[in-house]
Amino acid sequence: MSRTLRDLLDRSFAECASQTAVRVLRPVEGSREWRYEAMSYAELKERRDELAVGLWGRGLVKGKRVGILTDGGSEPLLVFLAADCIGVSAVPLCIKSPDEVLAHSIDHSGVEMLVVDRRGYERFGQLHARLQHAPQLVLTEGEAADALSWDDLVQSGGELPEVAIDPADESKILYTSGSSGLPKGVIQTHANIVANVEEVWDALSQREPFRMFKSVPDYHSMGILNIYYPLAKGWILDLARSPDRVLSDIRLSEPEGFLTVPLILDKVYGNVRKKIEAGGLMGGLLKRAVAAKERLVRGRAGIGDRLFLGTLGGFIIAKIRSELANRVGPNLEILIVGSAKADPEALDFFHEVLDIKTYEGYGTTECAPLIAANHLGGRKSGTVGRPLQEVKIVADDGSELGYGDPGSGEYRSSGERAGELWTSGPNVMRGYLNDTEQTDKVLVAEGDKIWYRTGDLFDIDAEGFLTFRGRVGRQFKLRNGEFVNPEMLERIFARVPLVEHVLVYGDQQRDYPLPLVTVDVEEARKSGVEGLPIDDEAALRVHPSLAERVREGLLAEAQAAGLPSYQRPQRVALLPEPLSEDAGTLTKGLKKVVPKAIVEHYRELVDETYG
Structure with missing residues (x-):
């Protein structure tokens, strides 16, 4: 398969040119409503190339970095794709970060250009005095005397330069929490992100095309994967207007799948559980319907369960599903759950009772981010799935408690003992930017392998499923x-x-x-x-x-x-x-x-x- 991010998406541009790639919300003229407008893969490529030419013409050549400080929009996605073409590294930043953190990240990364929307421009003004070196601003909307306009940048004209990109080249700098309180810059290469995409290539859905909603911000590693994976697959990616508008915009998207944190599942399941615990006739019927559907899916349903689900029980479950559809649309088939440990009961409720495939995974920014996931190839409730690359469970004394390698299919159980999860593979970061001390604490060389120490406690069973047991560190x-x-x-x-x-x-x-x-x-x-x-x-x-x-x-x-x-x-x-x-x-x-x-x-x- 492809080896660089440019290669990865050029395949989609060639094979899916006329198909919809991205949908962006635009206001309906003369109305307060918003409506999704489609952009084909051919149009996306054209915009990518225009921006790449503009960046190159402004001096952003291979090895340089461009920062992103926006509250959403389609521009960050275009910056990612354009930067991939010319060997430039993208540095997405969280607009809500404290001034101290943002100033550190801008200075530390050495970005020479910073793409901002109106909110980003205002935030930059608040922290400008803290900076040792101020980058060139590009304003995505409106005009400002001290900023280049987006239109001027993309309309500069010229031919797309031919730049040799290696899989080991830097692609992103993502800032994550540091022990000193200031964030560390994780260096993600093209190979890191491509490896993660390829590891889950056929893990979620066999249906083509598939519409995913981008629910994770650009500055999260999962948000990066939320861009490259669906576009590499030739799927449709719906964008939210901003991270704060995800819950309202998803109703307009009506996606077939999206990434979510456990809290959303907990709220839906919590409402159901509250009604059950309230008792009475409705509470009793709801409890019976949920239990009957779970037994049916697990192959333990009796005749009474089947009869009940064929009548009143089925109506009750359909009503729950209808209430969920009011929030996310009627088409939802898949939920990918991560970022925090999920309640197994809530996961099983969605997966078994509502017939929405619900897959919990685990990862870190340093691993692009996915390390393990439940998926079509295997799911076990209460676990984060099987590893996507080689892992081992390490005790405090350095001894190996358990092991897993999806490549060879070899899994050794750690029994009831938990230890720190280490992982090795092409998805492991190059290191922390300009921080060898912190890099050496988490990257361990053993022979020809580099292992990343996650700082999280896990155990592994004989089938390879990993169960999270807590954090080693304080974060x-x-x-x-x-x-x-x-x-x-x-x-x-x-x-x-x-x-x-x-x-x-x-x-x-x-x-x-x-x-x-x-x-x-x-x-x-x-x-x-x-x-x-x-x-x-x-x-x-x-x-x-x-x-x-x-x-x-x-x-x-x-x-x-x-x-x-x-x-x-x-x-x-x-x-x-x-x-x-x-x-x-x-x-x-x-x-x-x-x-x-x-x-x-x-x-x-x-x-x-x-x-």
């Missing part, structure tokens, strides 16, 4: 699939004068991160908060009015730093005593915070605060 994902770097938040929240120490906690069962705070008693006493027991330190440390004042301070710092809403504190837990070396909550000598000890010590308070 965590929330229930909505958003990734949180607690150290970055702690650095921001520590700016509040009332805060002596702050630890940010969260996990995949939570909707928001929780700051655990020890207050600066002296600052508290002069804070002016009414009703504080000034002379009773123990009572002062946990006083509700002080907790609210601390929360207000954290929110103010979050606002100043431009943190997205899911990283802003909804509640705060005030710890009843200071951290100390004696209690083990501070390290000896350097007095660093010990996260695990604090969380274990205050587990009851954490659960109580979350409610």
